[in-house]
Amino acid sequence: MRIRRLDPAAAAGCAALEAEVFAGESPWSEAAFAAELAHPGNLYLGVLDEAEPTRVLAYAGIARRGPAAAPEYEIHTIAVAPALRGAGLGRRLMEGLLAAADEAPGEVFLEVRVGNAPAIGLYESLGFTRLGRRRGYYGPGGPDAWTMRRAPAG
Ligand SMILES: CC(C)(COP(=O)(O)OP(=O)(O)OC[C@H]1O[C@@H](n2cnc3c(N)ncnc32)[C@H](O)[C@@H]1OP(=O)(O)O)[C@@H](O)C(=O)NCCC(=O)NCCS
Known part of the structure; x- marks a missing residue:
């Protein structure tokens, strides 16, 4: 599977996969992905379906902030x-x-739902550790999140 950089043309495909994966968890809209994919501080990587390139099979994104x-x-x-x-x-x-x-x-941060064992396992295997628990991170009455951090390389 070829991993490539995604641009705003992939927004609809990302939103379709998002709706499937995060159903019931306020999935991001196509407009939200269009903004994410266009933002100059962001990098999105993903996999497109070779037979149907508007279909996105996987995506992941990182944002850079702070001074250069x-x-x-x-x-x-x-x-x-x-x-x-x-x-x-x-x-x-x-x-x-x-x-x-x-x-x-630089330091890399993320938030993850406390019960999301596959994602937490992936992040821990890549050097992320738990910094703290954020109550109701996903909205009132919703699940808590772990904030995780990976130390700067080098
Ligand atoms: C989290 C997710 C992206 C992992 O993708 P994946 O392609 O299945 O992951 P990989 O096959 O590369 O596995 C990488 C590591 O993740 C962890 N992992 C994957 N599936 C796991 C599971 N079911 N239980 C525990 N750990 C698991 C393991 O540490 C694994 O490493 P290993 O293969 O050396 O044991 C995928 O499960 C997913 O899309 N989940 C729904 C969306 C989501 O929750 N996103 C995170 C929001 S914060």
């Missing part, structure tokens, strides 16, 4: 189509984002 001399990063999202999970694709996408961040090293 001391950047910080935030993993914004990652999703792999259910049928393709467990084959190393999520790891490859994360490794691609982290390699890009490591070109100008």
